[in-house]
Amino acid sequence: MVTPPDNDVLWARALHHSHNGSPALANVSVGVREGEILAVTGPRGSGKTTLLRCLAGQILPESGEVWFNSVPVHTMGPMDRERLRRDRFGWIDTEPHLVPELTAWENAALPLLLRGTPHRVAKAVAQEWLERLDVADCTRKRPAALLQAQRQRVSIARALACEPFVLFADEPSAILHRSDRAQVLRTLTAAARTHGITVVLATHDVEVAGLADRTIALLDGRRVGGGVVTGGTEGRAACSLSV
Amino acid sequence: MLALRLARGAHPLVLLRRLMVAAASAGVGFLLLCTLGYAASHPAQAAASVMRLLWCAVPLAAMVQLAVVVARADPASRPKPGLSSVGLGPFRLAMVAAASTAASCVVGSAIALLVFLYLRGDLGSPPVHGVLTQVLGAEARLPGAGVITLLGAAPVLAATSAAIALRPPANRPDTTPDAGRPPAEQPADPGTAQILPPVTTAPRGLPWGVALMAMGLALEAYAGHGVPPAPESLLPMPGRLGSGSPGVIGGWMLTAIGLIFAGPGLTHAAGRLLSAGRPSALRLLAGRVLQGEAQRIGRPLGVLCAVASGALATSELYGSASASAPGSPFGPLTGLGAALVMSCATATVLTAAVEMRSLRGTTTAALQRLGVTTRLLRHAVAARTAMLFLVLAPVTWLVAELAAMPLRS
Structure with missing residues (x-):
């Protein structure tokens, strides 16, 4: 067994996975460095979501290894993986998927409450994040009364409020209009950089990939090309100003 | 086909x-x-x-x-x-x-x-x-x-x-708060509207339900006043001969309908109680979901309560009479009918709960991606069930007692 490199906080080797026989990932290896923003690009059906879910411990790959901070994720039991997701990882879906019965701030505070943070602290932190994401005026509204862009912002606030070690974002801007898309992604990447959060961002948009430090491309469940360093100076410059 | x-x-x-x-x-x-x-x-x-x-x-x-x-x-x-x-x-x-x-x-x-x-x-x-x-x-x-x-x-x-x-x-002018939303963000399939959005305000049936219950109990007390307490001639049970007392039966029916009307409101109240104060994640999830699903699950629960209170009142009234075999007020088909009604009411509640669970599938999956443990979700279900029992059981018992009171000697 090869020990993971020191600077890779999350590391996967030779991942194979299929959904009930339909191949999704074939021999994918990837390393994510601490504090970086890694974009996973590729068209629909290229295995981006499956790769993210394998890395986040939501599904176990059929073969291959996933390591987080020198701890093997692929050998963990379901309980341990749930705890790892709750305490260390954040997740942003393509659709907001908020709990419809809870108000915006309750949704954003939910991960904190799950970790046992006192109610008052959780509320304050959630409201602070909602303010940063420009949705402070709808903290008391329920998801049904919000616009789609606002809902996605709340969902991003929910993921960032608990300041996860690694944040997985599965096409977070795909359902938004272009103006919202740029702003949401800029806020997300800037916040991640200021708080040193490692981000794995799946996207099929080349512009979005431009915000990342490094890009890897998937095609038909395989990696194509090497990891491309894309600079991501835009996000770095913005972080000190906007957040 | x-x-x-x-x-x-x-x-x-x-x-x-x-x-x-x-x-x-x-x-x-x-x-x-x-x-x-x-x-x-x-x-x-x-x-x-x-x-x-x-x-x-x-x-x-x-x-x-x-x-x-x-x-x-x-x-x-x-x-x-x-x-x-x-x-x-x-x-x-x-x-x-x-x-x-x-x-x-x-x-x-x-x-x-x-x-x-x-x-x-x-x-x-x-x-x-x-x-x-x-x-x-x-x-x-x-x-x-x-x-x-x-x-x-x-x-x-x-x-x-x-x-x-x-x-x-039907396609009627939208009066919901999200009417101002651009059309692209409305649900694409008109059929998805069939899945009721979670109710954010309390269901309005509770006052009507209480009023109907009060009317039913009053009617029954009025009609049952002065009836000699002979268990056989009190109320004609199915499968027995005897003249009906329309006032008493009407009162019982009104009370039952009132309980059915009050069901969603009581469920909503149970949810509100559960998430009162500064709730933890467990109480917040359990209580708010109960509030949101009050309409869907409350009606069958109201029916179950009505059936249970009817059964309680009947057993109070006729419990002693059925012990002595010849004067039994229950005909041979009463058992079949009662079992049918009770099992239908229970099965309806269980089916509604299963439906609620399947409709919340995407939300549950999203919560699990956030790291909500299956254990916490199970505890939330247990908390909801316990709270519903704590709220509904006393109400059912009270209604049964009140319904049986005027007919008792």
Whole structure:
């Protein structure tokens, strides 16, 4: 067994996975460095979501290894993986998927409450994040009364409020209009950089990939090309100003 | 045919629910046939026969409610992209659901007819003797038209109710708060509107329910005043002779309807209690979800409470009388009817809970991606159940006590 490199906080080797026989990932290896923003690009059906879910411990790959901070994720039991997701990882879906019965701030505070943070602290932190994401005026509204862009912002606030070690974002801007898309992604990447959060961002948009430090491309469940360093100076410059 | 094809590939649990509907329909059909048999063999006692027929409406209503909830919970009745791309929209799917409901009920009715004829000895078997002879009316010929009318009642009522309950809402001007949303963000499929959005305000039925309950209890107290406390002549139970006391029965019915109306409000209140103060994640999830789903789960719970309070009051009133066998106020079919109503009410609540769970599937999956443990979700369900029991059990008991009080000596 090869020990993971020191600077890779999350590391996967030779991942194979299929959904009930339909191949999704074939021999994918990837390393994510601490504090970086890694974009996973590729068209629909290229295995981006499956790769993210394998890395986040939501599904176990059929073969291959996933390591987080020198701890093997692929050998963990379901309980341990749930705890790892709750305490260390954040997740942003393509659709907001908020709990419809809870108000915006309750949704954003939910991960904190799950970790046992006192109610008052959780509320304050959630409201602070909602303010940063420009949705402070709808903290008391329920998801049904919000616009789609606002809902996605709340969902991003929910993921960032608990300041996860690694944040997985599965096409977070795909359902938004272009103006919202740029702003949401800029806020997300800037916040991640200021708080040193490692981000794995799946996207099929080349512009979005431009915000990342490094890009890897998937095609038909395989990696194509090497990891491309894309600079991501835009996000770095913005972080000190906007957040 | 499509309904049958969809049913053939369905999950065993879905088929089990259909089977429950068929069994309930068989029970109701059997009760109705017994009424017919009794009426045919006792032409002189028309009043008693009408009383029996009226009592059959209670199990019939419980059966129809179960059929509607089962049809709504049926995955085949929900709009699916695969079916809508071949032109099966929400309207046609409601028809398919009605057809499959009718099919289950017809199967049940056919079984009821076979069992009834077998017990009477009309199928070449020796007729059953003893207490059942009078119940089945074995000595009289059955009118064919009556048999068909009575057996057709359950399938027709259930299918019609399912079609009405599942029909997609008409395109009316949007009055909901999200009316200002751009059209692109409205649900793309009109059928998704059928999945009720979570209610954010308290259901408005609670005051009406309380008012109806109070009216029912008052009416019953007024009508029951001065009735001699002879358990046999108090209230004609199904399968017994005796003149009815319309005031008492009407009072009980009003009380039951009031409880059904109050169900969603009580459920909402239970949810509010659960998430009161500064709730933890568990109490927040459990309570708010209960508040949101109050409309869906509250009505069947109200029915269950009404049935339970009726059963409690009846056992209070007649408990002592049934111990002495000859003067028993319960006829041989009372047990069947009561069991039918209770199991239908329970099955309806369980089916509604299963439906709620399947509709919340995407939210639950999203919560699990956030790291919400299965254990926490289970604890939330347990907390919800416990809270509902704590709120509803005292109300049920109180209503039962109040309903039984005026009739007691």
